[in-house]
Amino acid sequence: MKTFLATLLVLLLSIPTAMAGSVDGKGIWCDRGNNSFGYWFHDNQFNSYTIEGYQVIQGRWSYDYKEIGTDLVRLGKRALDRTTLKIGSHQCHLVTSRQQLKGILQAIIDAAKTENKL
Numbered sequence: 001m002k003t004f005l006a007t008l009l010v011l012l013l014s015i016p017t018a019m020a021g022s023v024d025g026k027g028i029w030c031d032r033g034n035n036s037f038g039y040w041f042h043d044n045q046f047n048s049y050t051i052e053g054y055q056v057i058q059g060r061w062s063y064d065y066k067e068i069g070t071d072l073v074r075l076g077k078r079a080l081d082r083t084t085l086k087i088g089s090h091q092c093h094l095v096t097s098r099q100q101l102k103g104i105l106q107a108i109i110d111a112a113k114t115e116n117k118l
Contacts, residue, residue: 023065023073027101028085030092034112038092038101039075041065046075049101054113056105 029038029049038049048059066074073080078087085092095101 023067023082027095027098028080028092029095029101029104030087030090032090034108036105036108038095038105039080040098040101049105051105051109054109056102056109 023041024043025041027038027040029036035051037051039046040049042062044064045062046065047062050057050059063076068074068079071082073082075087080087080092085094095104
């Protein structure tokens with residue numbers, strides 16, 4: 001029994017810690033008013049989502065992200081602070097599905113439509 005427990009403990013401790021902190025399968029939307037944007041993380045890459053006119057546009061390309069230490073995710077030239085969910089001065093918020101991210105951006109578009117006079 002002791003051998004089994006010791007083996008189990010060694011196996012559990014040998015699991016890479018990077019897997020536990022991965023952002024894959026999660027996303028963020030960043031509040032910038034009617035120009036809000038977001039990112040979806042998948043397969044060690046990310047896609048951007050932006051508002052253009054009255055449409056939510058997914059970026060054409062997927063880019064690699066890099067987890068720096070335990071508190072930063074490098075997104076090209078930008079960095080996401082995982083402790084505050086800020087990119088620069090923009091406050092971001094966690095989303096758990098790509099549909100949720102698109103839905104939030106679409107809601108911003110829909111609200112703007114009702115306010116626009118032209």
